[in-house]
Amino acid sequence: MSEYLYFPGCNIPYRENQYELSARAVAKKLGVELRGANFICCGLNIEPIDEFASLLFSARNIALAEEQELPLVALCNGCYKTLRVADRKLKKDERLRARVNEKLAEIGREYRGRSEVYHFLDVVSSELKPEHIVRKVELRVAPFTGCHSTRPSEYVGFGAEEKLRELIRLCGAKVVRYTDMDKCCGAPLLALGEELGVSIARQRLLSMKARGAEAAVTMCPFCQVSLDTLQVKAEQEFGERYGIASMYITQLIGIALGLKPEELGLGENKTKPEALLKGALR
Amino acid sequence: MEKLELRYRQVDSSLVKKLKQMPGGEAVGRCYQCGTCTASCVVNAILDDFNPRRVIRMAVLGMREVLESVEPWYCAVCYMCTERCPRDVKPVSVLMAVKNLSCIEGRVPQAFRNINENIARIGRLFEIDDFTNFMREDMGLPPIEPSDTEEVAKLIAGTEFERVVKGEAENE
Numbered sequence A: 001m002s003e004y005l006y007f008p009g010c011n012i013p014y015r016e017n018q019y020e021l022s023a024r025a026v027a028k029k030l031g032v033e034l035r036g037a038n039f040i041c042c043g044l045n046i047e048p049i050d051e052f053a054s055l056l057f058s059a060r061n062i063a064l065a066e067e068q069e070l071p072l073v074a075l076c077n078g079c080y081k082t083l084r085v086a087d088r089k090l091k092k093d094e095r096l097r098a099r100v101n102e103k104l105a106e107i108g109r110e111y112r113g114r115s116e117v118y119h120f121l122d123v124v125s126s127e128l129k130p131e132h133i134v135r136k137v138e139l140r141v142a143p144f145t146g147c148h149s150t151r152p153s154e155y156v157g158f159g160a161e162e163k164l165r166e167l168i169r170l171c172g173a174k175v176v177r178y179t180d181m182d183k184c185c186g187a188p189l190l191a192l193g194e195e196l197g198v199s200i201a202r203q204r205l206l207s208m209k210a211r212g213a214e215a216a217v218t219m220c221p222f223c224q225v226s227l228d229t230l231q232v233k234a235e236q237e238f239g240e241r242y243g244i245a246s247m248y249i250t251q252l253i254g255i256a257l258g259l260k261p262e263e264l265g266l267g268e269n270k271t272k273p274e275a276l277l278k279g280a281l282r
Numbered sequence B: 001m002e003k004l005e006l007r008y009r010q011v012d013s014s015l016v017k018k019l020k021q022m023p024g025g026e027a028v029g030r031c032y033q034c035g036t037c038t039a040s041c042v043v044n045a046i047l048d049d050f051n052p053r054r055v056i057r058m059a060v061l062g063m064r065e066v067l068e069s070v071e072p073w074y075c076a077v078c079y080m081c082t083e084r085c086p087r088d089v090k091p092v093s094v095l096m097a098v099k100n101l102s103c104i105e106g107r108v109p110q111a112f113r114n115i116n117e118n119i120a121r122i123g124r125l126f127e128i129d130d131f132t133n134f135m136r137e138d139m140g141l142p143p144i145e146p147s148d149t150e151e152v153a154k155l156i157a158g159t160e161f162e163r164v165v166k167g168e169a170e171n172e
Helices: A011-015 A017-030 A051-067 A077-092 A094-107 A120-127 A160-170 A187-191 A194-210 A221-238 A249-256 A274-280 B015-021 B036-040 B042-046 B052-060 B080-084 B091-104 B110-122 B130-139 B149-156 B160-168
Strands: A002-007 A032-035 A072-074 A117-119 A140-144 A215-218 A245-248
Touching: A002 A051, A002 A120, A011 A017, A011 A221, A011 B130, A017 A032, A017 A120, A017 A245, A017 A249, A017 B130, A032 A120, A051 A072, A051 A077, A051 A094, A051 B091, A051 B149, A051 B160, A072 A077, A072 A120, A077 A094, A077 A117, A077 A221, A094 B149, A117 A120, A120 A160, A120 A249, A140 A160, A160 A249, A187 A194, A187 A221, A187 B110, A194 A221, A194 B042, A215 A221, A215 A249, A221 A245, A245 A249, A245 A274, B015 B052, B015 B091, B036 B052, B036 B080, B052 B091, B080 B091, B091 B160, B110 B149, B110 B160
Parallel strands: A002 A032, A002 A072, A072 A117, A140 A215, A215 A245
Antiparallel strands: none
16 A cells, blocks of 8 residues: 555635546555645745745745655656756755745744655556456547656656556557647646647647547546647637647546546536546447 | 846846846856747647747846746746756746745736735635635545644744735835
């Protein structure tokens, strides 16, 4: 039984609860325990304003994991990258750590550098074995790793591209490669204008469609919002049809593990992958 | 967005020195303007007016317009340029340093101030209200605990972040 402190981030509890639901359902099947704590923002949104304050937020969250003597696991690429970069910088730079700890002392906490930050995909990839799979999902699936599971490679990375492809194949699906598959989903631009996010999401969807993908799997709430929620908007705005059913990798795995669609929150996805999944079961 | 133009109006020879002292800005002087960053940029692909190579050039030349422009804020922070830069300039981090410096000098785009107002108050981007927790319970998920607002206030007290979000920086 492996145990982690689960970092929910801001987006998932607000608008992408099906990711947490499916991740918890998969974790339970695999015997992975996810504990909770009272977290705050990972620091990602603060970075452009004040890099030091962003580090304070990250360090405060990592300190909670250290207090419980557990590794930290995130579902969101943005949280994973922000916490991981902060952790790496603070482990390496003693002066920076001292400055951060001076501030953390005011809230009665300390960053010691004794925890580790993981992405949930990494955990699933080491725990999921072929014998767990009870049914095959025969679909042509476009993997979407997003940016912060692999970049900046100076600080982050766990072979997310290969692991995501391997998990899709384990579920019985076929991996579809497509143009610009390692590029940004567009969601970070939503704050400055929805049309910018929609335009970038459209480019990814067009290249998936060009290679005959029926579905996309994501591992980050930002990417899922782009390929799922914004896909509906892009279809309206551009008068095009992409027809890519977008789902979290944890939802696809859940189906292959024999879980029911409602246990995985599949009804919450805007591109309605449920019917497609039902027709693809073997 | 107003396009930045290469015109010598407000040259500030101390700008590059200031940037090099900011976290992320250290390598700005190494840039040899190959344009790999712009060629790799997903934002530039849909928006000509966002050009990381040009922002870096203007910063190196000491043109204060980069601090006054909203252009650096359009970076999607995808790090493709940082991975590909042959001079290891880390363009994402340089633009982050430009934005941080812009905040220190008192400017922040309203959209970014708005995003951070909740974070400064409750520590999170979105407020989790009773309705959200009710929906979570209905799905079988544990509730999200209310934030410790006192702890958040203490954590940000005296930081540049607090000063910017509390409105002491001018809106753009």
